[in-house]
Amino acid sequence: xxxxxxxxxxxxxxxxxxxxxxxxYVLRERLGLPGSKNACEQGECGSCTVRLDGVPVCSCLVAxxxxxxxxxxxxxxxxxxxxxxxxxxxxxxxxxGTSLQDAQRWAAKGQDSHTxxxxxxxxxxxxxxxxxAVQCGFCTPGLLVAADEMLERNPNPSxxxxxxxxxxxxxxxxxxxxxxxxxxxxxxxxxxAV
Amino acid sequence: MDFLRPASWEEAxxxxxxxxxxxxxxxxxxVMVEINFDHRRPEYxxxxxxxxxxxxxxxxxxxxxxxxxxxxxxxxxxxxxxxPGLALASHTVASPQIRNRGGVGGNLGTASPAGDxxxxxxxxxxxxxxxxxxxxxxxxxxxxxxxVKRNALAADELIKSVHIKKADGPQQYSxxxxxxxxxxxxxxxxxxxxxxxxxxxxxxxxxxxxxxxxKAAEEFLNAAxxxxxxxxxxxxITPSVAKQFxxxxxxxxxxxxxxxxxxxxxxxxxxxxxxxxxxxxxxxYRGARRTIEGAA
Numbered sequence: 001x002x003x004x005x006x007x008x009x010x011x012x013x014x015x016x017x018x019x020x021x022x023x024x025y026v027l028r029e030r031l032g033l034p035g036s037k038n039a040c041e042q043g044e045c046g047s048c049t050v051r052l053d054g055v056p057v058c059s060c061l062v063a064x065x066x067x068x069x070x071x072x073x074x075x076x077x078x079x080x081x082x083x084x085x086x087x088x089x090x091x092x093x094x095x096x097g098t099s100l101q102d103a104q105r106w107a108a109k110g111q112d113s114h115t116x117x118x119x120x121x122x123x124x125x126x127x128x129x130x131x132x133a134v135q136c137g138f139c140t141p142g143l144l145v146a147a148d149e150m151l152e153r154n155p156n157p158s159x160x161x162x163x164x165x166x167x168x169x170x171x172x173x174x175x176x177x178x179x180x181x182x183x184x185x186x187x188x189x190x191x192x193a194v
Numbered sequence: 195m196d197f198l199r200p201a202s203w204e205e206a207x208x209x210x211x212x213x214x215x216x217x218x219x220x221x222x223x224x225v226m227v228e229i230n231f232d233h234r235r236p237e238y239x240x241x242x243x244x245x246x247x248x249x250x251x252x253x254x255x256x257x258x259x260x261x262x263x264x265x266x267x268x269x270x271x272x273x274x275x276x277x278p279g280l281a282l283a284s285h286t287v288a289s290p291q292i293r294n295r296g297g298v299g300g301n302l303g304t305a306s307p308a309g310d311x312x313x314x315x316x317x318x319x320x321x322x323x324x325x326x327x328x329x330x331x332x333x334x335x336x337x338x339x340x341x342v343k344r345n346a347l348a349a350d351e352l353i354k355s356v357h358i359k360k361a362d363g364p365q366q367y368s369x370x371x372x373x374x375x376x377x378x379x380x381x382x383x384x385x386x387x388x389x390x391x392x393x394x395x396x397x398x399x400x401x402x403x404x405x406x407x408x409k410a411a412e413e414f415l416n417a418a419x420x421x422x423x424x425x426x427x428x429x430x431i432t433p434s435v436a437k438q439f440x441x442x443x444x445x446x447x448x449x450x451x452x453x454x455x456x457x458x459x460x461x462x463x464x465x466x467x468x469x470x471x472x473x474x475x476x477x478x479y480r481g482a483r484r485t486i487e488g489a490a
């Protein structure tokens with residue numbers, strides 16, 4: 001079947017989708033967006049977290065056909081998504097977003113320990129780099145999407161709020177402390193900017 | 195496989211009537227796991243995401259009509275006052291990502307003995323509203339679970355909503371697992387005080403082939419509370435009463451040994467949770483009584 005939906009602000013169309021296929025598979029294998037990671041395939045690890053109509057979900061548990069006509073934001077579009085939110089409170093014109101080509105070529109270009117200058121990264125991405133919250137990097141995309149959504153909802157999170165918001169994302173390398181540091185850092189910078 | 199996408203409840207019922215083997219999918223947090231792991235290859239998937247009525251709820255005089263697809267996150271955020279036990283249970287479901295998608299309708303459809311919502315529904319008192327092209331019926335929650343992952347639904351029926359009694363007293367929920375998030379219950383316990391009818395109701399999860407009430411324990415406690423005039427004098431529950439209640443709750447279990455825990459541990463833990471939740475709810479009831487009397 002064919003699935004039409006919006007990915008990172010742009011209309012996309014996926015063809016020859018099997019009816020039992022997950023949104024994650026469509027993103028990775030049909031659209032060439034491997035940022036969302038495929039690990040447990042049962043909603044345990046959170047590595048495949050994306051926003052579906054603004055809500056964080058495990059894309060491995062969304063059937064492809066369920067996203068018809070809906071909006072998905074992946075980690076590849078997170079920088080642009082965060083910029084639109086900061087500048088315009090979201091994308092009003094419909095002309096923003098990240099093209100499939102740009103998203104496929106997307107790579108982190110951090111401004112090592114400089115903040116507010118790097119346009120290629122969202123604040124949460126820069127904070128993860130600055131706090132050393134990335135080791136193997138496999139869980140990072142899911143954590144970024146989940147953490148960014150929490151900071152959008154809750155600009156001044158307590159440690160308990162952060163832990164709860166990230167409780168569905170497993171990391172097996174850094175041991176979470178640097179991840180906590182990164183989210184606190186992003187929250188603090190967000191507070192300074194206002 | 196065919197993917198059916200009804201745009202309305204009526205279309206969904208018609209599709210289910212035409213294809214009784216169709217597997218309904220809403221949040222997908224159970225169904226997609228089975229498909230991803232090749233445990234299930236349904237001929238038809240019946241997507242309910244476009245049926246927006248299912249994500250609505252309505253607070254009535256005595257009950258809340260909770261749409262089958264209302265996500266757990268919404269229950270936690272919006273229905274804590276009316277459905278405190280279910281709101282607590284909802285908060286123990288998996289992770290934020292899963293709570294954003296999954297709902298009580300799916301828990302009922304899957305009918306796993308470990309489903310987190312079941313003990314809370316049993317304790318509060320509820321009826322499941324199911325419908326087919328033949329008509330609607332309300333199934334009392336006590337008659338809904340018929341076996342391990344089996345329920346009282348006919349092949350052409352879909353779960354529309356759950357009518358849950360609004361809390362008329364304190365409710366509690368307790369769950370045993372290895373961590374707070376992302377845990378299938380080793381066992382779980384729900385308890386609701388119903389001061390209006392001077393009764394107590396319970397629900398036990400993951401400690402029998404189906405979710406069950408501890409009916410003998412309820413009857414014992416109802417009689418003990420009545421006899422001691424506890425509802426009026428709001429005294430501290432006698433330790434011997436709490437102890438016997440806990441033992442009777444353990445006795446209502448019919449658990450198995452599995453990877454998550456042994457049968458004897460489950461029996462023990464249910465007793466502990468029963469005693470604790472009774473203490474918590476009763477202290478809350480006493481506190482509320484004191485406040486009312488203090489104001490009078």
